[in-house]
Amino acid sequence: MHHASFDGSFAGWREVARNLVQHGIPPHQITWLGNNDSGGLFDQAPISLTSTVTNPAPRIPKQLLELLQSAAHFRVEDRWSLLYRILWRVAMGDRAAMLPGDIDGSQLHKRLKAVRREAHHLHAFLRFHPRPEDAEGPQLVAWHEPAHDILASASGHFAERLGRTRWLIATPDDGVYWDGQRLHYQRPCPSEWQRMAQTPEDTGEALWLAYYGSTFNPARLNRSALETSMPVRFWRNLPEGPLIPQLMSQARAGAQRDGQAETVARQGGKRIHHPNAKPPPINENDDLDRPD
Structure with a gap:
């Protein structure tokens, strides 16, 4: 050989x-x-x-x-x-x-x-975190762990959508930085890029987690479909990833009967029915001509 x-x-x-x-x-x-x-x-x-x-x-x-x-x-x-x-x-x-x-x-x-x-997974499951306004370099940073070497070829997707906003994506193997005009690709990924991406200072993350948890619908949970569309290996790098097992556990423990997040179900006030919901069945003893 x-x-x-x-x-x-x-x-x-x-x-x-x-x-x-x-x-x-x-x-x-x-x-x-x-x-x-x-x-x-x-x-x-x-x-x-x-x-x-x-x-x-x-x-x-x-x-x-x-x-x-x-x-x-x-x-x-x-x-x-x-x-x-x-x-x-x-x-x-x-x-x-x-x-x-x-x-x-x-x-x-x-x-x-x-x-x-x-490449689709990169576009769907990457989460950018904003950096402090007075920070130099990228305005947004993200950490991702792809299974294949797709960063260089697939990251142009974000340049087209974020315009002149400066952003950085780091992985265990390589990294890419958009300076607002062109992409800078590095392999291996500089340690400074990895540090910025893995330790973001995102002050708005708590608000995002509250929103995500409140909009989760336990009645529509389908674990196999969820794990197919959002593979478990990506959960640890998503801000909402740690919430998902907890929300699924609550759904299995009875939250499905409410059809909405537990914190929302505890709120008082009149329930708003979905416009496509079927009306309740008519009792044959009801007088349809009786005024309300």
Whole structure:
């Protein structure tokens, strides 16, 4: 086995992979090493790509490169091996490797689906916290723990929606800072960014928690649906996350009969019925002609 070293980025992998295909080195002879990975005990010396090659550069569909770049965000030990195997097969004329029905293509499309879903999770479950008005740097900060490397590609969503507001998102691996005009991406994430994101000074959080708890409807609780739409792994990084188990426990303990939060149910006054609620049944003994 030979090992192919690169900087751990898709651009770095693409450059090395192109040269490997031109040198005619098949996938089963390569171990991919990105960043600080080290080779195995019986690996041969790193592949030298300085020798002259006579093979033409492979003609690869643009669509395939886009698919491979997206799939590269999927965190798994053999992420680069699968990508090179598909690249090699397509370069050799076997375009079935790109299709969901193929053994390699199936894995590719499963990874693409997981990456898209993780980007959706970033957009749906990230919570920004405001910083003091006199603080320098970002005005909003957020901490997130994605399962895949989607921060760089998916964070532009917030730049489009927050305009010139300066914000920062930090993760255990990387971080991105929007200065109001352009994105600054760092990998690994600077420790100062991580500190700001994990220890926000949000004076309005108590108000948000009170609002969230008061609008919770225990009568409509469906635990399995909740955990499907909002995976449990995100709860600890949501301000309202610690409230959710408590609210579910109250619902199971009888709060469902009220159809509203316990603190709201204890309030006095007339109940307001939902406009779509069915009217009460008419008693056959009622005199419909009797005036009120």
